[in-house]
Amino acid sequence: MIPVLETERLILRQWQPTDFAVFAEMNADSEVMRYFPKLLSPALSDVIANKCQQLITDKGWGFWAVSRKGYSENGNDFIGMVGLNEAHADMPFAPCVEIGWRLHKDCWGQGYATESARASLKFAFEVLALNEVVASTAVANKHSQLIMQRIGMIDTQEGFYHPMLDSEHPLAEHVLYKITRQKWQNIATT
Template sequence: MKIHTIQTPRLYLRQWQASDFAIFAQINADPEVMRYFPKVLSPKLSDTIANKCQQLIKDKGWGFWAVSLKECASEADRFIGFVGLNHTHADLPFAPSIEIAWRLHKDYWGQGYATEAAQTALQFAFETLQLNEVVAFTSVINEPSQKVMQRLGMIDTQDNFCHPMLEANHRLAEHVLYKITREQWQFA
């Protein structure tokens, strides 16, 4: 399987490297980064997720890519998080579908990196994978991610749902669902 590496003006979206795992664990252990997730992650669980991301890219050629800064052109480039595409969990009400998602180290927030990388991931979704639609979802209280979705040209479906992996009364249970079609993306 050909592993796709994508470039933006400032970023590489690439396969995961062993050196990414420790930084990813720091990201996942940060309460500020994880405030819209049910809990911070242990290093072991973080490594499990990174291994899964790495394996999915190996198997499919695409997925939740590791994101690194181009300004660091060395082999040990600066990993800042992930952005990419994946199949949604089967138990979500809009499955089957392909989602776009991101999680960046807080030191790189507010610089347009999530939007830049996600725009390129959407281009890959519509031009290379020839998808008709991509979805994104998050807790209703996660306004920063919703703003990224809006900058991407995604539309709030107004079809909120309770995430099936959370108790109905959990503060993060209610989620918004955004979508963008290939046609909407072409004219965004």
Template structure:
């Protein structure tokens, strides 16, 4: 399988490298980065996730790509997080589906990197994978991610649900579901 590498004006969405793993583990142990996740992750669990992301890209040619900066010689190719696509088969009422997701180091928040990389991922989803639809979901209280979903042309379905991995009284249990289809992607200038 040919591994796809996506390029935007400022970023590469690429295969994971061994040097990314320690940075990813630091991200996953950061309370701010993990604010809308049930718990912080140990380095061991973080490495398992990174290995899985790497293997899925190897097997499928796409997935949750490692994101790095193109320019700025001092930080060139520096891992800043992941953005990409994943086949979701979890016990969710809208699965199976392909979701788009992101997680960036907090020092790269607020600079448009997640939005830029997400647009490239959606373009790939519609142009290369010929998907009819892509979903995104997050905790109701995660307004920052919902803002990105809206910026990339996704629509809140108003079909909130309780994540099956969390107890219904958990503060992160209630989730919003966003979707975008091919036609909406064209209107949002994704392709």
């Protein structure tokens, strides 16, 4: 059975076919993709959504599709993806599990990324029993870094150049944040 995570306002769930078009719209939006190397074609966006869906089917977790509760008639109001992923083997901090998010720009500034990321961390530490979770982003992406800080992550000061980008690329330099289970437990109980 695939777990569904719920917060006060959100549902983190398995992907549905109706999510794909909105996800493709997000991936073709220059504001949403500002800190990614390129915009994605609808076909490539669908490949990523299918992969997210399959990983959740196979493992029971991953980058969940996020919906707002009670927003539409059937509760299926896809606003983006948030969740956990095993870091790519080429990343300097692998092997580990990382947390990430990508939300529709109409949903920015409402605390949805923070709220759903906290639910993902709870799953990581309580269900998967991980010892730590990491997150990385381009140095210029201050908004994501603020979310990392809000969920209790600490800047490791172990910056790196993304291995899949040329070192001269403006997004190549990254920061690495992490949170341990102990730190999360301390936050969760206060």
